[in-house]
Amino acid sequence: MTRTIKLAVIPGDGIGPEVITEANRVLDAVLEGGDVQLDRTVFELGAERYLKTGDTLPEDEQRRIAEHDAILFGAVGGVPGDPRLKQANIERGLLLKLRFDFEHYANVRPCTLFPGVESKLADPGNVDFVVVREGTEGPYAGNGGTLRPGTPAEVATEVSVNTAFGVERVVRHAFETAQSRPRKKLTWVHKTNVLVHAGSMWQRIVESVAAEYPDIAVDYMHVDAATIFMVQDPPRFDVIVTDNLFGDILTDLAGAIGGGIGLAASGNINPDGTFPSMFEPVHGSAPDIAGQQLADPTAAILSAGLMLDHLGLSAEGDRIRDAVRADLASRGAQSRGTSEIGDAVIAQLPQRGA
Ligand code: IPM
Ligand code: MN
Numbered sequence: 103m104t105r106t107i108k109l110a111v112i113p114g115d116g117i118g119p120e121v122i123t124e125a126n127r128v129l130d131a132v133l134e135g136g137d138v139q140l141d142r143t144v145f146e147l148g149a150e151r152y153l154k155t156g157d158t159l160p161e162d163e164q165r166r167i168a169e170h171d172a173i174l175f176g177a178v179g180g181v182p183g184d185p186r187l188k189q190a191n192i193e194r195g196l197l198l199k200l201r202f203d204f205e206h207y208a209n210v211r212p213c214t215l216f217p218g219v220e221s222k223l224a225d226p227g228n229v230d231f232v233v234v235r236e237g238t239e240g241p242y243a244g245n246g247g248t249l250r251p252g253t254p255a256e257v258a259t260e261v262s263v264n265t266a267f268g269v270e271r272v273v274r275h276a277f278e279t280a281q282s283r284p285r286k287k288l289t290w291v292h293k294t295n296v297l298v299h300a301g302s303m304w305q306r307i308v309e310s311v312a313a314e315y316p317d318i319a320v321d322y323m324h325v326d327a328a329t330i331f332m333v334q335d336p337p338r339f340d341v342i343v344t345d346n347l348f349g350d351i352l353t354d355l356a357g358a359i360g361g362g363i364g365l366a367a368s369g370n371i372n373p374d375g376t377f378p379s380m381f382e383p384v385h386g387s388a389p390d391i392a393g394q395q396l397a398d399p400t401a402a403i404l405s406a407g408l409m410l411d412h413l414g415l416s417a418e419g420d421r422i423r424d425a426v427r428a429d430l431a432s433r434g435a436q437s438r439g440t441s442e443i444g445d446a447v448i449a450q451l452p453q454r455g456a
Contacts, residue, residue: 105138107413110170110378114148116387117397117440118176124399124444125174125406128425131448132410132418143170149180149192149387158195164203168377172409173200175382176402181389194244201237204377206370207268208275209237209346210408211353211384213336218431219361223333226359231339232283233356234276235349237370239268242346264300264345269307275373276343277315287319287340288312291328291348300345308343329355357384364398365430367405369412381409395439400426403447425450 111126113119129140145163152158167173178196180187200206215221215229243263250256273290280288290308294301305322312320323331325348331338332352336359344352357366366384383401391397407422428450429443438446 103137106141107138107172108170109140109142110167110173111142111144112147112167112173112175113144114176114178114387115150115180116177116389116392117385118148118178118387120393120395120440121383121397121399121402122174122176124440124447125402127444128403128422128447128451129406129410131451132421136418136454138415138418147196148178149184149187149190152190152192153180153186158190158192159199164200167200168204170378172378172413173380174402174406174409175200175380177383177385177387179387179389198242200380201370204370204380205372205374206237206377206380207239207272208369208371208373209235209349210279210369210371211235211349211356212367212404212408213353213356213360215336215360216365216427216430218433219365221361222358223336227335227337229336229359231336231356232279232341233349233353234272234279234341234343235353236268236272236344236346238346239263239265240346262297262300262345262347264303266303266307269304270311271373273304273307273311273343275371276341277311277318278373280318280341281315283340285340286317287321289321289323289328289339289342291323291325291342291344291352293325293348294322295324304345325352328352332356332359353384361430362398363401365400365404367401367408369405369408371412379409379412381405381412395441397440399440399443400430400447403444421452421454422447424452 113122145167178192212232215226241260241262245263246260248258276288280286292301292304294305332355357363363385368382368384370380372379383405385401404426407419410419425447429446
């Protein structure tokens with residue numbers, strides 16, 4: 103029997119549409135001849151749409167997106183400094199709104215240095231870890247405000263929100279992730295020496311969940327120290343779990359270590375399946391190179407692979423990763439366009455069941 107997956111596609115702005123085109127071509131190729139088909143709906147959202155119509159994320163569109171099984175997301179954001187976008191804050195109104203409203207509490211960002219890919223590090227060793235970044239709380243919650251704006255006495259607060267419920271669910275997901283990996287190691291990262299209130303709650307929750315996973319080795323690192331270890335000894339990491347903002351920063355660093363942000367994939371996961379999860383490359387819209395076939399679609403393609411894993415199609419996800427691995431290994435110094443890389447990955451797809 104054929105299984106139909108309802109896929110919402112949000113190509114977005116800048117290089118988003120170009121890289122999503124390639125991710126979709128790879129998805130079609132990997133599913134070809136199988137019993138899974140994709141039923142896609144494209145949602146034109148982002149800065150461009152906002153400039154045309156004034157809409158960021160209309161309620162009825164959000165409701166329709168919610169009816170899908172998964173979301174493939176490119177990138178959003180217009181040209182930096184465009185005064186017409188100042189009011190809008192598309193990132194908050196669209197990307198973060200989807201993450202928050204769809205309970206994408208586990209923002210999963212793998213960092214693998216594939217063979218043949220040059221790292222910025224001289225001697226990186228075997229880099230293969232995954233960051234589970236909390237996705238719905240922390241300083242991203244939007245809790246704060248200003249007083250006396252524009253005056254010398256201006257006050258601005260940005261309150262980090264941490265709930266026991268929210269921390270426990272992401273910590274639990276990280277333990278499950280560690281359980282599924284051979285090394286069974288979890289590092290939780292915070293700043294408990296300074297952020298004592300949230301830090302103490304995170305610590306108690308990690309300790310209590312850890313008791314249920316006796317075979318996972320757990321350690322702790324302050325976030326500042328974690329940046330040093332990530333550069334000096336990335337192989338020491340297996341699974342990292344951390345707060346939303348720490349995770350944002352650490353995963354850009356991880357992107358650089360893993361061969362560049364053009365290869366960095368992510369999944370905004372709702373592990374409970376109450377809303378569709380959303381898969382997106384970590385890079386942004388890069389308006390300076392948009393429309394020129396200069397963007398590397400690998401991060402988007404790998405994100406599509408994560409999507410297949412999440413949908414229970416990990417054999418197909420593995421075939422995408424194998425194809426990317428083969429492409430990267432043979433890439434050398436050649437410079438290729440966006441769709442040429444898509445072609446090359448498709449050509450490297452292993453046979454089904456091979
Ligand atoms: C990311 C991005 C977003 C974030 C921005 C665009 C809101 O940097 O996905 O890492 O901060 O989460
Ligand atoms: Mn970021």
